[in-house]
Amino acid sequence: MLLAAAKLGGSSAAAPTQHEICYIFRKIINFFGPPLWMKYKLLNFARRLGLMLLVIWTVVSAVTLLIELVPGSPAATILGETATAEQIDNFNQKHGLDRPAFFISYTNENGLTWNGTNNRYYDYWAGLLHGDLGTSFRTDRPVLDMILDRYPATIKLALAAMLVAVGIAIPLGVLAGRHKNGVLDNIASFIALLGISLPTFVIGPFLVYVFAVKLGWFSPTGSLYPEDIVLPAITLGAALSAILTRMVRSSVIEELGEDYVRTARAKGLSERTVVYKHVLKNGLIPVVTILGLQLGVLLAGAIITEKIFSWQGLGLLLLEDGIAKRDYRLVQGCVLVISVTYILANTLTDLVYRRLDPRIRLS
Amino acid sequence: MNRLSYIGIAIAAAVVLAAIFAPFLATHDVTAQDLAIRFAPPSAEHWFGTDALGRDIYSRLIFGARISLEVGITVVVVSGTIGILIGSIAGYYGGWIDKVLSGYLFNVFLAFPGLLLAIALVAFLGAGLGKLILALCIIGWVGYARVMRGQVLKVREYDFVQAAKALGAGNMRILFTHIMPNAIQPLIVQASLGMAGAVLSEASLSFLGLGIPPPAPSWGTMIEEARQYFAATPHVLFFPGAAIALTVLAFNFIGDGLREYLDPKQRTR
Numbered sequence: 001m002l003l004a005a006a007k008l009g010g011s012s013a014a015a016p017t018q019h020e021i022c023y024i025f026r027k028i029i030n031f032f033g034p035p036l037w038m039k040y041k042l043l044n045f046a047r048r049l050g051l052m053l054l055v056i057w058t059v060v061s062a063v064t065l066l067i068e069l070v071p072g073s074p075a076a077t078i079l080g081e082t083a084t085a086e087q088i089d090n091f092n093q094k095h096g097l098d099r100p101a102f103f104i105s106y107t108n109e110n111g112l113t114w115n116g117t118n119n120r121y122y123d124y125w126a127g128l129l130h131g132d133l134g135t136s137f138r139t140d141r142p143v144l145d146m147i148l149d150r151y152p153a154t155i156k157l158a159l160a161a162m163l164v165a166v167g168i169a170i171p172l173g174v175l176a177g178r179h180k181n182g183v184l185d186n187i188a189s190f191i192a193l194l195g196i197s198l199p200t201f202v203i204g205p206f207l208v209y210v211f212a213v214k215l216g217w218f219s220p221t222g223s224l225y226p227e228d229i230v231l232p233a234i235t236l237g238a239a240l241s242a243i244l245t246r247m248v249r250s251s252v253i254e255e256l257g258e259d260y261v262r263t264a265r266a267k268g269l270s271e272r273t274v275v276y277k278h279v280l281k282n283g284l285i286p287v288v289t290i291l292g293l294q295l296g297v298l299l300a301g302a303i304i305t306e307k308i309f310s311w312q313g314l315g316l317l318l319l320e321d322g323i324a325k326r327d328y329r330l331v332q333g334c335v336l337v338i339s340v341t342y343i344l345a346n347t348l349t350d351l352v353y354r355r356l357d358p359r360i361r362l363s
Numbered sequence: 364m365n366r367l368s369y370i371g372i373a374i375a376a377a378v379v380l381a382a383i384f385a386p387f388l389a390t391h392d393v394t395a396q397d398l399a400i401r402f403a404p405p406s407a408e409h410w411f412g413t414d415a416l417g418r419d420i421y422s423r424l425i426f427g428a429r430i431s432l433e434v435g436i437t438v439v440v441v442s443g444t445i446g447i448l449i450g451s452i453a454g455y456y457g458g459w460i461d462k463v464l465s466g467y468l469f470n471v472f473l474a475f476p477g478l479l480l481a482i483a484l485v486a487f488l489g490a491g492l493g494k495l496i497l498a499l500c501i502i503g504w505v506g507y508a509r510v511m512r513g514q515v516l517k518v519r520e521y522d523f524v525q526a527a528k529a530l531g532a533g534n535m536r537i538l539f540t541h542i543m544p545n546a547i548q549p550l551i552v553q554a555s556l557g558m559a560g561a562v563l564s565e566a567s568l569s570f571l572g573l574g575i576p577p578p579a580p581s582w583g584t585m586i587e588e589a590r591q592y593f594a595a596t597p598h599v600l601f602f603p604g605a606a607i608a609l610t611v612l613a614f615n616f617i618g619d620g621l622r623e624y625l626d627p628k629q630r631t632r
Contacts, residue, residue: 066487198608303478318482
């Protein structure tokens with residue numbers, strides 16, 4: 001049948017060429033459904049999506065389990081030792097703490113008991129799917145509202161830090177890559193290693209001391225004026241700029257050895273054009289990936305920076321209103337939102353990276 | 364090994380020696396307060412000056428090295444051992460074991476920002492040295508496991524492993540005496556960088572008030588205490604900051620040097 005088909009498609013009576021056979025095969029495959037590469041792509045996408053949902057489920061369950069492990073009852077912690085039994089009962093009833101924690105519970109008298117859907121874990125999931133993260137133990141405000149009030153500040157800080165990092169890393173990395181193993185390269189590499197090793201909580205106060213206390217250019221803490229973001233952004237972006245500098249350097253070194261660079265130079269282009277228009281364009285692909293992966297790290301790492309500068313973001317909300325005041329519902333919400341952002345950023349980066357680099361897309 | 368890694372080794376050795384001989388090197392009691400001399404600048408009596416409670420900063424730094432190294436070494440050894448075991452099992456057995464371990468478990472731990480997980484664990488479990496170490500081990504093992512899995516996947520195809528199999532060696536024997544010694548090299552780099560990471564994480568958590576509670580002389584706690592006063596008296600922040608930065612830098616230098624040394628491709632570059 002195949003031969004007959006080949007003859008039909010062929011232009012002459014001679015044996016079909018390879019091209020014609022391929023064409024016929026493609027026709028047959030298309031007849032049975034979407035092309036194979038599309039099937040593979042969908043499968044890959046579904047697998048990533050499934051893994052992402054599985055990870056999110058694990059994170060929610062782990063955080064819920066951890067809260068149950070906290071010694072002592074939240075009511076006693078929040079209401080204090082002088083609370084009456086009635087007040088404690090009311091509190092427990094309001095926050096569902098009088099009901100079992102999970103589907104199965106264990107007591108010495110009853111052994112293992114099946115609780116059905118009458119449990120807090122189920123309630124939390126039901127709320128979550130309706131966009132409800134519960135109410136704060138302390139303030140009785142919905143946790144989601146509290147988080148949404150503070151999240152924009154953290155995102156702003158993370159993006160500003162990223163801008164600072166890219167602004168430092170590209171010129172420094174190119175400089176180091178172009179003068180491989182020279183004095184400039186060694187200096188740039190040393191600065192990069194310093195950036196990785198210096199903790200945020202050392203860089204932050206140092207910047208405050210120099211630029212706020214001694215020079216008086218910025219205010220030491222707070223987020224009242226637009227320029228207040230400069231010091232926190234540099235503090236948070238320092239480590240990332242160090243990582244990026246090293247990546248840009250090795251990318252530039254690698255690309256400079258390619259044939260197209262020799263061609264560009266032979267055309268008589270200036271070194272500046274060669275590096276910034278040709279080399280950098282190709283060398284930046286891995287950098288884009290790292291940027292995406294680091295967005296999540298920045299959001300999580302912002303906790304320390306926010307504490308140093310009293311930046312009213314999600315990290316400070318977690319530390320001061322959540323952990324310090326033992327408002328576990330709020331801690332649960334903050335941890336969840338930060339980790340889900342992190343997971344989403346990573347998954348998205350992975351998908352974008354696949355589109356950017358044809359070698360990965362086709363493999 | 365490059366020149367920077369020798370500098371790293373020298374600094375790390377100094378920190379280790381300071382930690383071991385802390386009682387002999389310290390000039391004052393680390394918790395002894397003397398409010399009459401608070402914020403004293405560096406002098407012959409107090410080499411690095413005194414802090415807000417009049418405690419000797421130099422002696423606290425020396426004893427702080429003990430805490431940092433105790434956390435660093437314990438975390439590296441425990442999480443390294445767990446990671447190597449799990450990674451080897453995933454890489455050697457493959458199949459559904461590998462799918463569950465590297466496909467699900469590794470991804471779950473990698474999908475979670477490490478510092479946030481440590482903060483959440485310590486926030487719920489409570490502060491303290493043991494809980495801090497536990498939290499850092501929980502976030503640390505997966506890095507080793509991933510590297511080890513990749514290594515084992517490579518080494519298990521080598522001829523000598525096939526030969527051992529043909530001779531009838533059992534799985535455990537092949538894994539522990541043939542594969543592991545040949546797969547463990549990159550883990551040394553990981554351990555050195557992990558040491559830097561653990562010292563940094565301990566200081567970060569202590570800085571956030573979630574690590575080792577005062578009056579223990581943890582470097583992170585010292586920075587947190589110094590933060591409010593450093594505008595007027597920078598030395599209270601400078602010395603602990605320098606101690607953390609130098610220690611982390613040293614282990615990063617060593618890790619970088621080892622990586623270059625073990626990877627001939629990078630050595631020639």
